[in-house]
Amino acid sequence: MSGSALPIEPHLTRFGETSEAPSVALDHLDTLWFQVTGTICNLKCTHCFISCSPHNHTFEFLSLEDVESWLTRSADWGVKEFYFTGGEPFMHVDLPRMLELALERGPASVLTNGTLLPARSLDPIARAAERSSYSLEIRVSIDGPSAETNDPIRGEGTFERAMEGVAKLLAAGFLPIVTATQVWAPEVDEEVRQAFVARLRDVGYENPRLKILPSLRIGREALRDRGYDEYEHVTAEMLEDYDERQLLCASSRVITNRGVYVCPILIESETARLGDTLEEAAVPYRLDKPACYTCWLHGAICSNYGGIGRDVG
Protein backbone atom coordinates (compact mmCIF):
# COMPACT_ATOMS: atom_id res chain seq x y z
CA MET A 1 0.00 0.00 0.00
CA SER A 2 1.35 3.44 -0.80
CA GLY A 3 0.60 6.86 0.59
CA SER A 4 -0.63 7.68 4.07
CA ALA A 5 -3.21 5.38 5.59
CA LEU A 6 -6.68 6.76 6.01
CA PRO A 7 -7.90 6.92 9.59
CA ILE A 8 -10.14 3.97 10.27
CA GLU A 9 -13.36 4.65 12.11
CA PRO A 10 -13.95 2.31 15.06
CA HIS A 11 -17.05 0.85 13.43
CA LEU A 12 -15.20 -0.08 10.25
CA THR A 13 -13.45 -3.39 9.88
CA ARG A 14 -9.95 -3.62 8.51
CA PHE A 15 -11.46 -4.24 5.10
CA GLY A 16 -13.65 -1.19 5.26
CA GLU A 17 -17.08 -2.81 5.63
CA THR A 18 -19.46 -0.93 7.85
CA SER A 19 -20.38 -2.93 10.88
CA GLU A 20 -22.11 -1.64 13.97
CA ALA A 21 -21.00 -3.14 17.25
CA PRO A 22 -23.59 -5.78 18.20
CA SER A 23 -25.43 -5.88 21.52
CA VAL A 24 -25.56 -8.80 23.91
CA ALA A 25 -28.54 -9.29 26.20
CA LEU A 26 -28.22 -10.45 29.78
CA ASP A 27 -29.29 -14.08 29.40
CA HIS A 28 -29.36 -14.73 33.14
CA LEU A 29 -27.46 -13.20 36.06
CA ASP A 30 -25.30 -16.22 36.90
CA THR A 31 -22.44 -14.33 38.45
CA LEU A 32 -22.40 -11.28 40.67
CA TRP A 33 -19.01 -9.61 40.99
CA PHE A 34 -17.97 -7.27 43.78
CA GLN A 35 -15.32 -4.63 43.11
CA VAL A 36 -14.72 -4.94 46.81
CA THR A 37 -11.62 -2.76 47.13
CA GLY A 38 -12.28 -0.58 44.11
CA THR A 39 -9.10 0.27 42.22
CA ILE A 40 -6.97 0.25 45.36
CA CYS A 41 -4.17 -2.29 45.46
CA ASN A 42 -0.92 -2.69 47.36
CA LEU A 43 0.81 -3.42 44.02
CA LYS A 44 1.08 -1.45 40.81
CA CYS A 45 1.42 -4.10 38.09
CA THR A 46 2.59 -2.86 34.72
CA HIS A 47 -0.12 -4.84 32.89
CA CYS A 48 -3.11 -3.86 35.04
CA PHE A 49 -6.10 -3.25 32.77
CA ILE A 50 -7.71 -0.85 35.27
CA SER A 51 -4.45 0.72 36.47
CA CYS A 52 -4.90 -0.20 40.14
CA SER A 53 -2.43 1.18 42.68
CA PRO A 54 -2.24 2.24 46.34
CA HIS A 55 -3.40 5.68 45.25
CA ASN A 56 -5.97 5.05 42.50
CA HIS A 57 -9.21 6.09 44.19
CA THR A 58 -11.31 6.06 41.02
CA PHE A 59 -13.29 3.31 42.76
CA GLU A 60 -13.41 3.01 46.55
CA PHE A 61 -14.05 0.10 48.93
CA LEU A 62 -17.53 -1.40 49.22
CA SER A 63 -18.92 -1.53 52.76
CA LEU A 64 -19.89 -4.75 54.50
CA GLU A 65 -23.48 -3.49 54.71
CA ASP A 66 -23.58 -2.87 50.96
CA VAL A 67 -22.23 -6.30 50.12
CA GLU A 68 -24.70 -7.94 52.50
CA SER A 69 -27.56 -6.05 50.91
CA TRP A 70 -26.53 -7.05 47.35
CA LEU A 71 -26.15 -10.67 48.45
CA THR A 72 -29.70 -10.64 49.80
CA ARG A 73 -31.01 -9.13 46.57
CA SER A 74 -29.17 -11.77 44.55
CA ALA A 75 -31.72 -14.39 45.64
CA ASP A 76 -34.48 -12.87 43.49
CA TRP A 77 -32.18 -13.10 40.48
CA GLY A 78 -31.22 -16.71 41.09
CA VAL A 79 -27.51 -15.81 41.12
CA LYS A 80 -25.36 -18.92 40.92
CA GLU A 81 -22.04 -17.64 42.29
CA PHE A 82 -20.12 -14.64 43.61
CA TYR A 83 -16.70 -13.22 42.72
CA PHE A 84 -14.71 -10.76 44.84
CA THR A 85 -12.08 -8.64 43.12
CA GLY A 86 -10.38 -5.26 43.28
CA GLY A 87 -7.81 -3.88 43.65
CA GLU A 88 -6.58 -6.30 46.27
CA PRO A 89 -9.51 -7.83 48.20
CA PHE A 90 -7.35 -8.81 51.18
CA MET A 91 -6.85 -5.08 51.92
CA HIS A 92 -10.47 -5.03 53.10
CA VAL A 93 -10.78 -5.71 56.81
CA ASP A 94 -14.32 -7.06 56.34
CA LEU A 95 -13.44 -9.57 53.62
CA PRO A 96 -13.75 -12.60 55.96
CA ARG A 97 -17.27 -11.63 57.01
CA MET A 98 -18.28 -10.86 53.41
CA LEU A 99 -17.10 -14.29 52.27
CA GLU A 100 -18.83 -15.97 55.16
CA LEU A 101 -22.11 -14.30 54.13
CA ALA A 102 -21.58 -15.15 50.46
CA LEU A 103 -20.85 -18.79 51.27
CA GLU A 104 -24.19 -19.09 53.05
CA ARG A 105 -25.81 -18.45 49.65
CA GLY A 106 -23.52 -19.95 47.07
CA PRO A 107 -19.99 -20.58 45.84
CA ALA A 108 -17.52 -17.71 45.96
CA SER A 109 -14.19 -16.80 44.41
CA VAL A 110 -11.56 -14.27 45.43
CA LEU A 111 -9.00 -12.82 43.02
CA THR A 112 -5.87 -11.89 44.96
CA ASN A 113 -2.23 -11.13 44.34
CA GLY A 114 -1.37 -13.42 47.26
CA THR A 115 1.08 -11.02 48.86
CA LEU A 116 -1.19 -10.04 51.74
CA LEU A 117 -2.71 -13.05 53.45
CA PRO A 118 -2.58 -12.22 57.14
CA ALA A 119 -3.63 -14.99 59.52
CA ARG A 120 -6.29 -12.71 60.99
CA SER A 121 -8.04 -12.80 57.59
CA LEU A 122 -7.04 -16.22 56.34
CA ASP A 123 -8.00 -18.20 59.46
CA PRO A 124 -11.65 -17.09 59.63
CA ILE A 125 -11.94 -17.43 55.84
CA ALA A 126 -10.62 -20.99 56.00
CA ARG A 127 -13.12 -21.81 58.75
CA ALA A 128 -16.00 -20.34 56.73
CA ALA A 129 -14.89 -22.32 53.66
CA GLU A 130 -14.70 -25.52 55.69
CA ARG A 131 -18.17 -24.99 57.17
CA SER A 132 -19.89 -24.19 53.89
CA SER A 133 -21.10 -26.83 51.48
CA TYR A 134 -20.04 -24.46 48.69
CA SER A 135 -16.56 -24.08 47.28
CA LEU A 136 -14.47 -21.02 47.98
CA GLU A 137 -11.94 -20.56 45.21
CA ILE A 138 -8.86 -18.44 45.82
CA ARG A 139 -7.18 -17.28 42.63
CA VAL A 140 -3.62 -16.09 43.04
CA SER A 141 -2.14 -13.96 40.27
CA ILE A 142 1.49 -14.75 39.44
CA ASP A 143 2.74 -13.76 36.01
CA GLY A 144 5.75 -15.96 35.52
CA PRO A 145 7.35 -19.05 37.05
CA SER A 146 10.29 -17.09 38.47
CA ALA A 147 11.16 -13.76 40.07
CA GLU A 148 12.95 -12.84 36.85
CA THR A 149 9.76 -13.18 34.80
CA ASN A 150 7.15 -12.12 37.36
CA ASP A 151 8.74 -9.26 39.25
CA PRO A 152 9.28 -6.86 36.31
CA ILE A 153 5.46 -6.99 35.89
CA ARG A 154 4.20 -7.19 39.47
CA GLY A 155 7.01 -5.52 41.44
CA GLU A 156 10.21 -6.34 43.28
CA GLY A 157 9.92 -9.34 45.60
CA THR A 158 6.34 -10.18 44.61
CA PHE A 159 7.16 -13.63 43.23
CA GLU A 160 8.56 -14.86 46.53
CA ARG A 161 5.74 -13.25 48.48
CA ALA A 162 3.06 -14.74 46.24
CA MET A 163 4.64 -18.19 46.44
CA GLU A 164 4.66 -17.85 50.22
CA GLY A 165 1.00 -16.94 49.87
CA VAL A 166 0.34 -20.13 47.91
CA ALA A 167 2.06 -22.12 50.68
CA LYS A 168 -0.08 -20.41 53.34
CA LEU A 169 -3.23 -21.18 51.37
CA LEU A 170 -2.25 -24.84 51.02
CA ALA A 171 -1.59 -25.01 54.75
CA ALA A 172 -5.04 -23.52 55.38
CA GLY A 173 -6.65 -26.27 53.28
CA PHE A 174 -7.16 -24.40 50.01
CA LEU A 175 -6.27 -25.52 46.50
CA PRO A 176 -5.57 -22.10 44.98
CA ILE A 177 -5.93 -21.51 41.26
CA VAL A 178 -2.71 -19.86 40.15
CA THR A 179 -3.66 -17.39 37.45
CA ALA A 180 -1.06 -16.07 35.05
CA THR A 181 -1.49 -13.47 32.36
CA GLN A 182 0.17 -14.52 29.14
CA VAL A 183 2.91 -11.89 29.13
CA TRP A 184 5.19 -14.26 27.22
CA ALA A 185 5.13 -15.38 23.59
CA PRO A 186 2.36 -17.95 22.93
CA GLU A 187 4.94 -20.33 21.47
CA VAL A 188 6.46 -20.92 24.89
CA ASP A 189 3.13 -21.57 26.66
CA GLU A 190 3.91 -25.20 27.40
CA GLU A 191 7.42 -24.45 28.64
CA VAL A 192 6.08 -21.76 30.99
CA ARG A 193 3.32 -24.06 32.17
CA GLN A 194 5.78 -26.79 33.06
CA ALA A 195 8.06 -24.34 34.85
CA PHE A 196 5.07 -23.14 36.88
CA VAL A 197 4.16 -26.69 37.85
CA ALA A 198 7.75 -27.39 38.94
CA ARG A 199 7.97 -24.26 41.09
CA LEU A 200 4.57 -24.88 42.66
CA ARG A 201 5.58 -28.45 43.49
CA ASP A 202 8.61 -26.99 45.26
CA VAL A 203 6.26 -25.29 47.72
CA GLY A 204 4.23 -28.46 48.21
CA TYR A 205 1.51 -28.01 45.59
CA GLU A 206 1.62 -31.48 44.05
CA ASN A 207 -1.21 -31.13 41.52
CA PRO A 208 -1.40 -27.38 40.95
CA ARG A 209 -4.41 -25.74 39.38
CA LEU A 210 -3.16 -23.31 36.76
CA LYS A 211 -5.07 -20.89 34.58
CA ILE A 212 -3.54 -18.86 31.77
CA LEU A 213 -5.26 -15.63 30.77
CA PRO A 214 -4.77 -13.50 27.70
CA SER A 215 -3.69 -9.95 28.46
CA LEU A 216 -6.26 -7.18 28.15
CA ARG A 217 -4.72 -4.40 26.11
CA ILE A 218 -6.21 -1.49 28.00
CA GLY A 219 -5.18 0.54 31.07
CA ARG A 220 -1.48 0.21 31.88
CA GLU A 221 -1.14 -2.84 29.63
CA ALA A 222 -1.72 -0.68 26.52
CA LEU A 223 1.46 1.21 27.44
CA ARG A 224 3.48 -1.84 28.58
CA ASP A 225 2.95 -3.90 25.41
CA ARG A 226 0.50 -2.51 22.89
CA GLY A 227 -3.11 -1.43 22.60
CA TYR A 228 -5.64 -3.08 20.31
CA ASP A 229 -5.26 -2.99 16.56
CA GLU A 230 -8.02 -1.33 14.59
CA TYR A 231 -9.39 -4.63 13.38
CA GLU A 232 -9.57 -6.04 16.92
CA HIS A 233 -13.18 -5.38 17.76
CA VAL A 234 -16.41 -7.35 17.66
CA THR A 235 -18.75 -7.07 14.69
CA ALA A 236 -22.27 -8.39 14.21
CA GLU A 237 -20.98 -11.03 11.81
CA MET A 238 -18.65 -12.36 14.48
CA LEU A 239 -21.63 -13.24 16.67
CA GLU A 240 -23.32 -15.32 13.99
CA ASP A 241 -23.14 -18.99 15.03
CA TYR A 242 -21.38 -17.88 18.21
CA ASP A 243 -22.68 -18.92 21.63
CA GLU A 244 -23.14 -15.55 23.34
CA ARG A 245 -23.15 -17.23 26.74
CA GLN A 246 -19.37 -17.43 26.33
CA LEU A 247 -19.27 -13.68 26.95
CA LEU A 248 -19.20 -12.41 30.50
CA CYS A 249 -21.78 -9.68 29.78
CA ALA A 250 -24.39 -12.36 28.95
CA SER A 251 -24.27 -13.71 32.50
CA SER A 252 -22.61 -11.21 34.87
CA ARG A 253 -22.71 -7.75 36.36
CA VAL A 254 -20.28 -6.07 38.74
CA ILE A 255 -21.13 -4.06 41.84
CA THR A 256 -18.91 -1.03 42.52
CA ASN A 257 -19.19 1.90 44.89
CA ARG A 258 -20.26 3.95 41.86
CA GLY A 259 -23.04 1.69 40.65
CA VAL A 260 -23.53 -1.46 38.61
CA TYR A 261 -21.19 -2.04 35.67
CA VAL A 262 -21.33 -4.53 32.86
CA CYS A 263 -18.09 -6.39 33.64
CA PRO A 264 -14.98 -6.03 35.80
CA ILE A 265 -12.76 -5.30 32.80
CA LEU A 266 -14.57 -2.20 31.60
CA ILE A 267 -15.27 -0.27 34.80
CA GLU A 268 -13.13 2.66 33.72
CA SER A 269 -15.43 3.27 30.78
CA GLU A 270 -18.45 5.46 31.58
CA THR A 271 -20.69 3.64 29.08
CA ALA A 272 -20.04 0.42 30.98
CA ARG A 273 -21.94 1.86 33.94
CA LEU A 274 -25.47 0.52 33.50
CA GLY A 275 -27.29 1.96 36.52
CA ASP A 276 -27.71 2.01 40.27
CA THR A 277 -29.73 -1.19 40.53
CA LEU A 278 -29.65 -4.67 39.02
CA GLU A 279 -32.98 -3.91 37.36
CA GLU A 280 -31.45 -0.92 35.58
CA ALA A 281 -28.35 -2.92 34.72
CA ALA A 282 -30.25 -5.85 33.18
CA VAL A 283 -30.11 -4.24 29.74
CA PRO A 284 -28.27 -5.38 26.61
CA TYR A 285 -24.69 -4.19 26.31
CA ARG A 286 -23.07 -3.00 23.11
CA LEU A 287 -19.72 -4.66 22.49
CA ASP A 288 -18.07 -1.45 21.38
CA LYS A 289 -14.84 -1.75 23.39
CA PRO A 290 -11.76 -3.39 21.92
CA ALA A 291 -11.32 -5.44 25.11
CA CYS A 292 -14.61 -7.15 24.14
CA TYR A 293 -12.59 -8.67 21.31
CA THR A 294 -10.39 -10.57 23.80
CA CYS A 295 -13.47 -11.89 25.60
CA TRP A 296 -15.00 -12.91 22.27
CA LEU A 297 -11.80 -14.67 21.23
CA HIS A 298 -11.27 -16.72 24.38
CA GLY A 299 -14.71 -16.83 26.05
CA ALA A 300 -15.47 -15.50 29.55
CA ILE A 301 -11.84 -15.31 30.55
CA CYS A 302 -12.56 -13.91 34.01
CA SER A 303 -14.45 -16.97 35.22
CA ASN A 304 -12.56 -19.75 36.97
CA TYR A 305 -12.75 -22.18 34.08
CA GLY A 306 -12.08 -19.92 31.11
CA GLY A 307 -8.76 -18.86 29.63
CA ILE A 308 -6.33 -19.55 26.89
CA GLY A 309 -6.66 -22.98 25.35
CA ARG A 310 -10.42 -23.10 25.27
CA ASP A 311 -12.04 -23.64 21.91
CA VAL A 312 -14.94 -21.22 21.72
CA GLY A 313 -15.61 -21.69 18.00
Add this chain to the structure above:
Amino acid sequence: MSADVHRIAVFGGVYSNHLALAAAITDARERGAQELYCLGDFGAFGPNPDKVFPLLVDADVKAMRGNYDDSIARGLDDCQCGYTDPRDNYFARLSYRYTYRKTSDRWRTWMGELPARLTLDRHGVRVLFCHGSPRQMNEFLWESATSTQFLTYLGREYEADVILGTHTGIHWQRRLPSGGVFANVGVLGRPANDGRTDVWYALVDIATASGGQPQTRVEFVPVAYDHERLAAEMREENLPAEFIETITTGWWTTCLEVLPAKERARGRF
Protein backbone atom coordinates in the same frame (compact mmCIF):
# COMPACT_ATOMS: atom_id res chain seq x y z
CA MET B 1 -43.49 -50.92 47.22
CA SER B 2 -47.05 -49.60 47.27
CA ALA B 3 -49.06 -49.38 44.08
CA ASP B 4 -49.20 -45.61 43.98
CA VAL B 5 -45.41 -45.23 43.91
CA HIS B 6 -43.93 -44.72 40.47
CA ARG B 7 -40.30 -45.87 40.52
CA ILE B 8 -37.89 -44.93 37.76
CA ALA B 9 -34.19 -45.63 37.32
CA VAL B 10 -32.11 -42.82 35.84
CA PHE B 11 -28.69 -43.48 34.32
CA GLY B 12 -26.14 -40.77 33.58
CA GLY B 13 -23.24 -40.88 31.12
CA VAL B 14 -22.37 -44.40 29.93
CA TYR B 15 -19.00 -43.51 28.35
CA SER B 16 -18.99 -46.83 26.43
CA ASN B 17 -19.04 -48.81 29.69
CA HIS B 18 -21.41 -51.49 28.36
CA LEU B 19 -20.64 -53.83 31.26
CA ALA B 20 -21.75 -51.28 33.85
CA LEU B 21 -24.84 -50.44 31.79
CA ALA B 22 -25.88 -54.10 31.59
CA ALA B 23 -25.34 -54.52 35.34
CA ALA B 24 -27.32 -51.35 36.09
CA ILE B 25 -30.26 -52.42 33.91
CA THR B 26 -30.46 -55.77 35.75
CA ASP B 27 -30.08 -54.08 39.13
CA ALA B 28 -32.77 -51.47 38.42
CA ARG B 29 -35.26 -54.12 37.31
CA GLU B 30 -34.58 -56.20 40.42
CA ARG B 31 -35.33 -53.10 42.48
CA GLY B 32 -38.69 -52.69 40.78
CA ALA B 33 -38.01 -49.77 38.46
CA GLN B 34 -40.98 -49.36 36.12
CA GLU B 35 -39.19 -47.15 33.64
CA LEU B 36 -35.52 -46.71 32.74
CA TYR B 37 -34.01 -43.43 31.53
CA CYS B 38 -30.56 -42.51 30.23
CA LEU B 39 -29.47 -38.86 30.11
CA GLY B 40 -26.91 -39.12 27.32
CA ASP B 41 -23.13 -39.32 26.74
CA PHE B 42 -23.22 -42.92 25.53
CA GLY B 43 -19.66 -42.84 24.22
CA ALA B 44 -16.24 -41.57 25.44
CA PHE B 45 -13.57 -42.95 27.68
CA GLY B 46 -14.35 -46.68 27.37
CA PRO B 47 -13.98 -49.31 24.63
CA ASN B 48 -16.16 -50.27 21.64
CA PRO B 49 -18.94 -47.66 21.78
CA ASP B 50 -21.30 -49.67 19.55
CA LYS B 51 -21.85 -52.23 22.31
CA VAL B 52 -23.89 -49.73 24.34
CA PHE B 53 -26.76 -49.00 21.96
CA PRO B 54 -28.35 -52.47 21.60
CA LEU B 55 -28.49 -52.69 25.41
CA LEU B 56 -30.41 -49.42 25.58
CA VAL B 57 -32.80 -50.41 22.81
CA ASP B 58 -33.43 -53.96 24.07
CA ALA B 59 -34.17 -52.74 27.59
CA ASP B 60 -36.49 -50.02 26.28
CA VAL B 61 -34.44 -47.30 27.99
CA LYS B 62 -35.80 -43.83 27.29
CA ALA B 63 -32.71 -42.11 26.02
CA MET B 64 -31.76 -38.53 25.28
CA ARG B 65 -28.82 -36.78 23.74
CA GLY B 66 -25.81 -35.47 25.70
CA ASN B 67 -23.06 -33.18 24.46
CA TYR B 68 -20.90 -36.12 23.42
CA ASP B 69 -23.68 -37.65 21.36
CA ASP B 70 -24.51 -34.26 19.91
CA SER B 71 -20.89 -33.86 18.78
CA ILE B 72 -20.59 -37.39 17.38
CA ALA B 73 -23.93 -37.19 15.58
CA ARG B 74 -23.13 -33.82 14.03
CA GLY B 75 -19.51 -34.66 13.29
CA LEU B 76 -18.10 -31.79 15.37
CA ASP B 77 -14.39 -31.48 16.11
CA ASP B 78 -14.61 -32.08 19.85
CA CYS B 79 -16.86 -33.16 22.69
CA GLN B 80 -17.89 -29.61 23.77
CA CYS B 81 -16.54 -30.02 27.30
CA GLY B 82 -14.62 -26.72 27.11
CA TYR B 83 -11.30 -27.71 28.66
CA THR B 84 -8.39 -25.26 28.56
CA ASP B 85 -5.66 -27.36 30.16
CA PRO B 86 -3.47 -28.89 27.41
CA ARG B 87 -3.30 -32.27 29.19
CA ASP B 88 -7.07 -32.42 29.61
CA ASN B 89 -7.54 -31.42 25.98
CA TYR B 90 -5.06 -34.07 24.86
CA PHE B 91 -6.99 -36.88 26.56
CA ALA B 92 -10.38 -35.47 25.59
CA ARG B 93 -9.35 -35.36 21.92
CA LEU B 94 -7.84 -38.82 21.98
CA SER B 95 -10.98 -40.26 23.49
CA TYR B 96 -13.25 -38.34 21.14
CA ARG B 97 -11.40 -39.43 18.01
CA TYR B 98 -11.43 -43.06 19.12
CA THR B 99 -15.17 -42.95 19.89
CA TYR B 100 -15.97 -41.14 16.65
CA ARG B 101 -14.04 -43.69 14.59
CA LYS B 102 -15.65 -46.64 16.36
CA THR B 103 -19.28 -45.48 16.29
CA SER B 104 -21.16 -46.84 13.29
CA ASP B 105 -23.26 -44.61 11.06
CA ARG B 106 -26.43 -46.38 12.09
CA TRP B 107 -26.01 -45.39 15.74
CA ARG B 108 -24.75 -41.92 14.90
CA THR B 109 -28.02 -41.31 13.07
CA TRP B 110 -29.97 -42.85 15.95
CA MET B 111 -28.43 -40.60 18.59
CA GLY B 112 -28.79 -37.53 16.40
CA GLU B 113 -32.56 -38.04 16.43
CA LEU B 114 -32.85 -38.26 20.20
CA PRO B 115 -34.40 -35.33 22.10
CA ALA B 116 -32.21 -32.99 24.15
CA ARG B 117 -34.66 -33.09 27.07
CA LEU B 118 -37.41 -35.38 28.34
CA THR B 119 -40.30 -34.82 30.72
CA LEU B 120 -42.50 -36.99 32.89
CA ASP B 121 -45.65 -35.97 34.72
CA ARG B 122 -46.76 -38.40 37.43
CA HIS B 123 -48.85 -37.85 40.59
CA GLY B 124 -48.77 -34.13 39.77
CA VAL B 125 -44.97 -34.06 39.90
CA ARG B 126 -43.31 -32.50 36.87
CA VAL B 127 -39.98 -34.18 36.19
CA LEU B 128 -37.50 -32.66 33.74
CA PHE B 129 -34.63 -34.78 32.44
CA CYS B 130 -31.65 -32.93 31.02
CA HIS B 131 -27.98 -33.62 30.35
CA GLY B 132 -26.03 -30.72 31.91
CA SER B 133 -28.74 -28.28 32.90
CA PRO B 134 -32.18 -27.54 31.47
CA ARG B 135 -30.80 -24.47 29.72
CA GLN B 136 -27.47 -25.76 28.46
CA MET B 137 -26.48 -29.28 27.50
CA ASN B 138 -22.84 -28.88 28.54
CA GLU B 139 -23.30 -26.88 31.75
CA PHE B 140 -21.51 -28.44 34.72
CA LEU B 141 -23.69 -28.43 37.83
CA TRP B 142 -21.41 -29.45 40.70
CA GLU B 143 -22.73 -29.69 44.23
CA SER B 144 -20.26 -27.17 45.64
CA ALA B 145 -20.57 -24.72 42.76
CA THR B 146 -24.34 -24.47 42.32
CA SER B 147 -26.34 -22.24 44.64
CA THR B 148 -29.77 -23.29 45.85
CA GLN B 149 -31.19 -19.97 44.66
CA PHE B 150 -29.99 -20.80 41.12
CA LEU B 151 -31.67 -24.23 41.23
CA THR B 152 -34.86 -22.55 42.43
CA TYR B 153 -34.66 -20.25 39.42
CA LEU B 154 -34.24 -23.23 37.06
CA GLY B 155 -37.26 -24.99 38.54
CA ARG B 156 -39.37 -21.86 38.12
CA GLU B 157 -38.09 -21.01 34.65
CA TYR B 158 -38.50 -24.54 33.28
CA GLU B 159 -41.68 -25.33 35.24
CA ALA B 160 -40.29 -28.45 36.87
CA ASP B 161 -40.59 -29.84 40.40
CA VAL B 162 -37.80 -32.33 39.88
CA ILE B 163 -34.78 -31.71 37.66
CA LEU B 164 -32.47 -34.62 36.88
CA GLY B 165 -29.12 -34.18 35.13
CA THR B 166 -25.69 -35.78 34.74
CA HIS B 167 -22.60 -34.48 32.81
CA THR B 168 -20.23 -33.87 35.75
CA GLY B 169 -19.67 -37.49 36.76
CA ILE B 170 -20.38 -37.06 40.48
CA HIS B 171 -23.85 -37.70 41.93
CA TRP B 172 -25.52 -35.36 44.42
CA GLN B 173 -28.96 -34.07 45.26
CA ARG B 174 -30.52 -31.08 46.96
CA ARG B 175 -34.02 -30.56 48.28
CA LEU B 176 -35.23 -27.08 47.30
CA PRO B 177 -37.22 -24.64 49.45
CA SER B 178 -40.08 -25.00 46.94
CA GLY B 179 -40.35 -28.69 47.91
CA GLY B 180 -38.76 -29.73 44.62
CA VAL B 181 -35.53 -31.64 44.12
CA PHE B 182 -32.49 -31.29 41.94
CA ALA B 183 -30.40 -34.42 41.46
CA ASN B 184 -27.31 -35.12 39.46
CA VAL B 185 -27.68 -38.85 38.90
CA GLY B 186 -23.94 -39.50 38.47
CA VAL B 187 -22.55 -41.65 35.64
CA LEU B 188 -22.22 -45.33 34.78
CA GLY B 189 -19.12 -44.70 32.70
CA ARG B 190 -16.50 -44.28 35.36
CA PRO B 191 -16.29 -44.24 39.16
CA ALA B 192 -17.18 -41.09 41.10
CA ASN B 193 -13.58 -40.10 42.02
CA ASP B 194 -14.12 -41.66 45.43
CA GLY B 195 -11.56 -44.47 45.45
CA ARG B 196 -14.09 -47.25 44.84
CA THR B 197 -14.67 -49.07 41.58
CA ASP B 198 -18.49 -48.99 41.69
CA VAL B 199 -20.43 -46.63 39.46
CA TRP B 200 -23.71 -44.92 40.35
CA TYR B 201 -27.24 -44.31 39.15
CA ALA B 202 -30.40 -42.90 40.74
CA LEU B 203 -33.68 -44.51 41.70
CA VAL B 204 -36.46 -41.94 41.85
CA ASP B 205 -39.75 -42.67 43.61
CA ILE B 206 -42.70 -40.43 42.89
CA ALA B 207 -45.62 -40.98 45.20
CA THR B 208 -48.77 -39.44 46.52
CA ALA B 209 -48.42 -39.03 50.26
CA SER B 210 -51.27 -39.60 52.70
CA GLY B 211 -52.15 -35.88 52.76
CA GLY B 212 -52.50 -35.90 48.99
CA GLN B 213 -49.24 -34.00 48.48
CA PRO B 214 -46.87 -35.49 45.93
CA GLN B 215 -43.56 -36.72 47.26
CA THR B 216 -40.33 -37.44 45.48
CA ARG B 217 -37.44 -39.44 46.85
CA VAL B 218 -34.08 -39.84 45.15
CA GLU B 219 -31.76 -42.66 46.16
CA PHE B 220 -28.31 -43.23 44.69
CA VAL B 221 -27.40 -46.83 43.96
CA PRO B 222 -23.83 -48.13 43.60
CA VAL B 223 -23.33 -50.72 40.87
CA ALA B 224 -20.57 -53.30 41.09
CA TYR B 225 -19.66 -54.74 37.70
CA ASP B 226 -16.76 -56.62 36.12
CA HIS B 227 -14.43 -53.63 35.98
CA GLU B 228 -11.38 -55.86 35.45
CA ARG B 229 -12.96 -57.12 32.25
CA LEU B 230 -13.64 -53.56 31.13
CA ALA B 231 -9.99 -52.68 31.87
CA ALA B 232 -8.90 -55.65 29.75
CA GLU B 233 -11.09 -54.51 26.86
CA MET B 234 -9.64 -51.02 27.18
CA ARG B 235 -6.11 -52.44 27.00
CA GLU B 236 -7.04 -54.43 23.89
CA GLU B 237 -8.24 -51.21 22.29
CA ASN B 238 -5.02 -49.40 23.27
CA LEU B 239 -6.86 -46.81 25.33
CA PRO B 240 -4.64 -44.72 27.64
CA ALA B 241 -3.28 -46.24 30.84
CA GLU B 242 -4.59 -43.16 32.66
CA PHE B 243 -8.20 -44.11 31.76
CA ILE B 244 -7.68 -47.71 32.82
CA GLU B 245 -6.24 -46.58 36.14
CA THR B 246 -9.47 -44.68 36.86
CA ILE B 247 -11.55 -47.79 36.19
CA THR B 248 -9.41 -50.00 38.44
CA THR B 249 -8.77 -47.52 41.29
CA GLY B 250 -11.83 -45.28 41.37
CA TRP B 251 -9.74 -42.09 41.16
CA TRP B 252 -9.95 -39.63 38.27
CA THR B 253 -6.65 -39.03 36.53
CA THR B 254 -7.74 -36.73 33.69
CA CYS B 255 -10.12 -33.87 32.90
CA LEU B 256 -9.73 -32.53 36.43
CA GLU B 257 -9.58 -28.81 35.70
CA VAL B 258 -13.34 -28.36 35.70
CA LEU B 259 -13.67 -29.66 39.26
CA PRO B 260 -14.45 -27.02 41.89
CA ALA B 261 -12.27 -26.87 45.02
CA LYS B 262 -14.32 -29.16 47.24
CA GLU B 263 -14.78 -31.92 44.66
CA ARG B 264 -11.13 -31.64 43.67
CA ALA B 265 -9.96 -31.93 47.27
CA ARG B 266 -11.84 -35.21 47.70
CA GLY B 267 -9.96 -36.88 44.85
CA ARG B 268 -6.41 -38.17 44.74
CA PHE B 269 -5.12 -35.94 41.91
